[in-house]
Amino acid sequence: MTRYTLTLLLALLLGAANSFAELRQFELTIDEVELDVAPGFSAKVWGFNGQVPGPLIHVKEGDELEVTVQNNSTLNHTVHWHGVYQTNTWPHDGVPDVTQRGIEPGDSFTYKFVVDKPGTLWYHCHVNVSEHVGLRGMWGPLIVEPKNPIPVEKTVTKDAILMFSGWNSEVANEYGTGGKPGEVINYFSINGKSFPMTHPLQVKEGDVLRLRLIGASIPTSFHTHGHDMLVTHKDGLPLKAPIEADVVALQPGERYDVIMKMDNPGLWMTHDHIEHHTTNNGKDHGGSMLVIEYQDVERPEWYMWKDHEVERDFYMIESMAKPHGLHDIEAFKGQDPDAGRRPRRPVHGH
Known part of the structure; x- marks a missing residue:
């Protein structure tokens, strides 16, 4: 390789790097x-x-x-x-x-x-x-x-984000309190909501779904029904060899990427396998649960989300498909407690 060719190649590589960032x-x-x-x-x-x-x-x-x-x-x-x-x-x-x-x-x-x-x-x-x-x-x-995604990442058609957290209702309404040893967490949530206020995650047969699991504040033992999970990344870094899993356990601060082939149409539950994490103040069904909902599957009359409005960006799928940037999400907005509360949308008869 001549010096001129090497110099040109380096210039092209640097130019490509600069165009990416x-x-x-x-x-x-x-x-x-x-x-x-x-x-x-x-x-x-x-x-x-x-x-x-x-x-x-x-x-x-x-x-x-x-x-x-x-x-x-x-x-x-x-x-x-x-x-x-x-x-x-x-x-x-x-x-x-x-x-x-x-x-x-x-x-x-x-x-x-x-x-x-x-x-x-x-x-x-x-x-x-x-x-x-x-x-x-x-x-x-x-x-x-990443600049260089691993091959399995290139197959993903839907990219969803799930952040797991907990709440203590005894101190929930007074700033500057809570977080002390011995306190009891009695509500458990995905993206800030507890079931049944977690919206269905909507897919269609043939989708390749990536779930980005983030332990925001509580341990979680994440399990899906009807599908296997391929664990591809831990804490942002690709595994040397992806592994199949039925349950993924993560601690606060940990992140796992899992990829699932949507090849089993139906209405499927995902939930935390730490049993009391699927309660709201000790009452079933609640907490860290959501429904994976296939398009074109018949919804029974008693299905809790039948005829209810679904927030399509609740797992940030639509925002992840937008151009790079910072994306606010209306479904996650709180209310100004001093300005009066917006009327709540009815949630499954509650």
């Missing part, structure tokens, strides 16, 4: 809102852009991010970008009293870093995580598209 500038607010979690139960939360989970941030490996966070709440907060290596940008890691001062009420902070690790990541507050993350909904998904 972009500077992306986003804004997040931290707002005090009230969130309907389960029939008859709501919680006061600190929602990024007033929602739980926070907005989907979907970018590409190598992108440079500038995220300005405005604190509209009454307590200090930071944002930690969980899974980002922060190479040469450690002051933007979001740890109070270590990498930065907490963002005080009324103030803002701009985080600047390169997303140097692909996969299923997430972001969350790092002040008093037992309350702010564990009980107040301060978390959201950060999905980083």
